[in-house]
Amino acid sequence: MTATTASPLSSRQTAGARANIPPRRMNFDFTGGVRFGYAGDAYMTTFWGAFSALFPKGESFFVESVRHYRNRITDPLLKAQISGFIGQEAMHSKEHVALNAWFQSYGYPMDKLDRDIGYLLGFLQKTMPHKRQLAVTVCLEHYTAIIAEYCLKADHMHRMTDPHLLQIWLWHALEENEHKTVAFDVYEQVGGGYALRTFTMMSTTATLALIFLWFHARLLAHDGRLFSLRKNWPGIKHFWGRGGMIPSIVPQLLDFFKPGFHPSQHDTEALLEEWREKLFGSQGILKEQWQKPGIVSKPMP
Numbered sequence: 001m002t003a004t005t006a007s008p009l010s011s012r013q014t015a016g017a018r019a020n021i022p023p024r025r026m027n028f029d030f031t032g033g034v035r036f037g038y039a040g041d042a043y044m045t046t047f048w049g050a051f052s053a054l055f056p057k058g059e060s061f062f063v064e065s066v067r068h069y070r071n072r073i074t075d076p077l078l079k080a081q082i083s084g085f086i087g088q089e090a091m092h093s094k095e096h097v098a099l100n101a102w103f104q105s106y107g108y109p110m111d112k113l114d115r116d117i118g119y120l121l122g123f124l125q126k127t128m129p130h131k132r133q134l135a136v137t138v139c140l141e142h143y144t145a146i147i148a149e150y151c152l153k154a155d156h157m158h159r160m161t162d163p164h165l166l167q168i169w170l171w172h173a174l175e176e177n178e179h180k181t182v183a184f185d186v187y188e189q190v191g192g193g194y195a196l197r198t199f200t201m202m203s204t205t206a207t208l209a210l211i212f213l214w215f216h217a218r219l220l221a222h223d224g225r226l227f228s229l230r231k232n233w234p235g236i237k238h239f240w241g242r243g244g245m246i247p248s249i250v251p252q253l254l255d256f257f258k259p260g261f262h263p264s265q266h267d268t269e270a271l272l273e274e275w276r277e278k279l280f281g282s283q284g285i286l287k288e289q290w291q292k293p294g295i296v297s298k299p300m301p
Contacts, residue, residue: 019077021084021179024280025291028095028168030102037162043235044160046219048169049103053113053215055096059089061121062141065133066183069190078185085182088175095168108222113215120211131192135200137183138192139256142201142263143208145180146252148173149268150245152275167286174275180263198257 038044063086073079100110124133151157151173158166187197220226240246255261279286 019080019084021081021088021175021182023084023087023091024171024175025091026095026168026171026286026289027291028098028164028289030099030164030168033102033164034162035106037165039160039234039238041235042223042225043220043232044238045165046108046223047216047235047239048165049100049108049110049219050113050212050216052096052099052103053110054117054212056093056100056114057118057121058140059093059096061125061133062137062183063089064125065130065137066186068130069134069186072190073186075189078182078189081179081182082186085179088179092172092175095172099165099168103219108219113218117211117215131187131190132196132200134183134187134190135192135197136204138187138197139201139204140208141176141180141183142253142256144176145263146249146266147245148176149252149266149271150249152177152271154245167289170275170279171286171289174272174279177268177272180266180268184263194259201256 034040036042036045038048066082066085070079070082073082100114104110124136128136151169158170161169217226220232225231238244252266255265278284280290284290
């Protein structure tokens with residue numbers, strides 16, 4: 001006999017859903033994925049591997065920096081949005097742990113990258129004022145939002161990516177844009193100002209670039225491709241060259257430095273509606289991976 005009981009995340013999911021930021025419990029399976037699942041190219045695939053290595057510890061840092069101020073927020077909508085933000089980020093951490101384990105199965109040192117980013121973020125949490133930690137989260141959330149928007153729109157990237165790997169990035173991109181205003185709004189509610197967030201963006205950008213390049217280099221070194229310019233050149237052009245992802249997001253990145261900037265000024269509502277239907281609608285490509293909230297069954301004692 002079984003009994004029905006509320007899922008542990010049900011209250012958070014309900015609050016997030018009310019704020020249109022529903023945490024979706026996913027269950028991705030990467031076992032059928034192709035090793036070089038992005039265009040059959042080692043550079044391009046490990047580019048995303050380096051990003052994925054940042055997420056489990058990074059998302060936890062985001063959550064804690066926002067959670068620290070939750071009890072100071074009085075606006076009911078923003079409090080519900082915080083619940084949705086925390087729930088979504090927790091699921092991102094969980095699924096990127098699984099993706100990183102898939103990369104690890106090919107010998108990539110994902111455990112060491114996770115350890116190293118954990119050391120850095122742990123040091124920041126111990127030494128950096130809480131408002132500065134929140135400002136770092138605001139800056140990195142801006143990066144994830146604009147990269148996510150680019151990825152949702154980039155049909156050529158969808159065609160180049162193995163479906164087993166593409167699915168997690170589409171889901172992650174959708175949710176990053178659903179909650180892109182939350183950390184920013186919390187920061188403003190607790191008195192964060194323009195000078196701190198823009199100064200933090202400059203230092204955060206430099207740090208992020210160094211860490212990402214370091215991580216990517218370590219993954220390329222595993223494949224013996226670190227110094228192979230000829231083999232890496234197509235990937236370098238794809239991400240860093242004219243019309244590539246990095247140059248394409250620069251205008252939106254620079255918007256962050258405008259005194260009156262708010263993430264909602266990058267209007268993605270129509271894009272999100274389109275992708276909610278594509279991913280989770282009646283014919284959604286992620287229906288099987290989505291464990292819908294509600295009641296769960298468990299054996300009677």
